[in-house]
Amino acid sequence: MAEQPRSPEARKADVLAKLHAPVADAWVATADGDEPYLVPLTAAWCEERVVLATDASSPTARNLTAHGRARVALGATRDVVLIDATLEKTIPVADAGEIGEAYAAQNDWDPRTAGDSYVFLLLRPERIQAWREVNELAGRTLMRNGTWLV
Structure with missing residues (x-):
């Protein structure tokens, strides 16, 4: 049985804890046209930005430079944070x-x-979603258009 859904404030606090965690491992998805690319990278949270580090010639850096968009995922499948960023x-x-x-x-x-x-x-979050179980799908969007909703 799933726990009671967290409040939006609790979800935001949990998201920020993940972003500030030492060695915040993340999955980073980018694309070049129709070719998606997914890679594990270590992230940092600085000045309300997701900061990644990689070789400038990597597919991640090339895709971001060319198209300017990424999706970053933190956490396990039953405690996920999804960040759409530019x-x-x-x-x-x-x-x-x-x-x-x-x-x-x-x-x-x-x-x-x-x-x-x-x-x-440096990635500027545009949308952040967080949920644990199906009972948290409603209200999972915590940031929209770069602005926290809570």
């Missing part, structure tokens, strides 16, 4: 400043040591 900017690791510091502080590696081919991808 690329705000790409920052070479050598120029990352505070973003690089924040990413390294939250995670177990520092992409700035991986070489100049790495970049940080």
Whole structure:
């Protein structure tokens, strides 16, 4: 039997806890035309943005640069967070400043040591949904058009 549905405020708090967690592992989906691409990456949450790090020549970086959209998933299938986001900017690791510091502080590696081919991808969330069971499907949208609803 499923637990009682969480309040919107509790769901938002749980989403932010996942985003702020040390080593926040995420699935990142992008596409190039009809070809979807899904990859596990470690994320950070900085200045209300999802920050990813990857090689600039990776399919993820290429797809985001070309099309500007991604879907990021956090959590298990019975406690999922889905984030639809747009690329705000790409920052070479050598120029990352505070973003690089924040990413390294939250995670177990520092992409700035991986070489100049790495970049940080700053994603601006447009829609965030969170639910655990079918009883939380209603009200699962917590952010719409980049604005928190709670």
